[in-house]
Amino acid sequence: MISTPAVPDVDPVQFLKIxxxxxxxxxxxxxxxWLQGEVQSWLPHDILLVGxxxxxxxDLQYDIISSLPGLRTHLCPASRIAPLVNYFRDCWxxxxxQPCELDISGCGQLLGEAGQGWAPAAGMPGMHSALVHGMGDSRLGGERIFAALSSDPAPAAGPAALKLLVPFVDSSLRRMPPAPMRQPGAERSQVEHLVVRLGQLSERERQIMVWVAMGKTNxxxxxxxxxxxxxxxxxxxxxxxxLDVTNRAQAVARLTRMAAYA
Known part of the structure; x- marks a missing residue:
């Protein structure tokens, strides 16, 4: 369901600071x-997905900005992210x-399914709402889509806030090299590199953790x-x-947290 709420008043002092x-x-x-700071009080969200x-x-690229375990651009497969980006673009x-608010309770399952191969679904709250906006990309002859996903309902001022924030996110991403996307066939080598850091594990345990992190069953x-x-x-x-954990999801989360701070 798509809705386009009326644009509310925006606090000019807070906006100028942000x-x-x-x-x-x-x-x-x-x-x-920046997104985890004062922006959260203005536009609370768990994930910012840019495609x-x-x-x-x-021919799409994407960037994922989030504090949730395992949600990093280089860990998320394009085969799972591309359908979401396309869906958000169609809604926009x-x-x-115009910026729009979406009920993505059903799409949350898609994110959860994606977690089986690259992020522990059990360690990631379900996404229930998304604020989506976009802009034409004349330089590249395409479009750029921005989606702020949240496990909570979107705030009333969300669409207006996102519309005002998008130019800053867009300009900052243009100034920096794109975050590396996960390449097909590269998953095992990436995971092996991280698992080696878990020195307290035996060689066989490290081998098993490589496959656990890739979503394989016992x-x-x-x-x-x-x-x-x-x-x-x-x-x-x-x-x-x-690892002082109680389940597979926590074990993989430990691994992905190491990736975030590596």
């Missing part, structure tokens, strides 16, 4: 800190290129490593104990 900070963004870290490119040709076009891991499912379960118990 705008002044937004004009100085130079790195992805700056952008993340751009030639939507008709399907249907709203006559029976699948057993087949891959040519060991029994029972043996895999015993190794998982040892992994949980060493």
């Amino acid at each position: 705008a002044g900070q937004g004009a100085q963004l130079r790195t992805h870290a700056d952008l993340w800190r 751009w490119g030639d939507f008709r040709a399907g 076009v249907a709203a006559q290129s 029976p699948e891991i057993g087949c891959i490593l040519r060991i029994s499912e029972f043996t895999v379960k015993n190794h998982m118990k040892s992994i949980f104990s060493k």
Whole structure:
């Protein structure tokens, strides 16, 4: 369902402060800190998803800015993100290129399914609302779509706030190199690199964690490593104990948090 709420009054003092900070963004870290700072009181959200490119040709890039475990651009597969970006773009076009509010309770399942391969779905709250806006990209001959996703209902001032914030996000992203997207076939090597950092694990436990982080089940891991499912379960118990976690999602979250601070 698409709605375009009336634009409410905006506090000019607060906007000038946020705008002044937004004009100085130079790195992805700056952008993340800005979005997690006072912007949250003005436009509360869990994920900012930005997609751009030639939507008709399907030639898209994306960037994900979030504090949720595992939600990093280089960890999220394009095959899962592209349908969301396309959906948000279609909604924005249907709203006559105006900022719109979406009920994405159903789309939250798509995000959850995506988590099976790159982020623990159990560790990520379901997204229920999205504020979406976009702009033409004359330089690249395409469009840029901005979606602020939240596990809570969108605030009344959300569409107006997003419309005012989009130029700052857009200009900051243009000033910095795009965050690396996950490349097909690169998942295992990326995960292996991170798992090596878990020095408290044995070699076999590290092998198992690589496949756990890639979304494989115990029976699948057993087949891959040519060991029994029972043996895999015993190794998982040892992994949980060493990492001080109680389930697979927490173990992978530990890994992805290491990626965020690497």
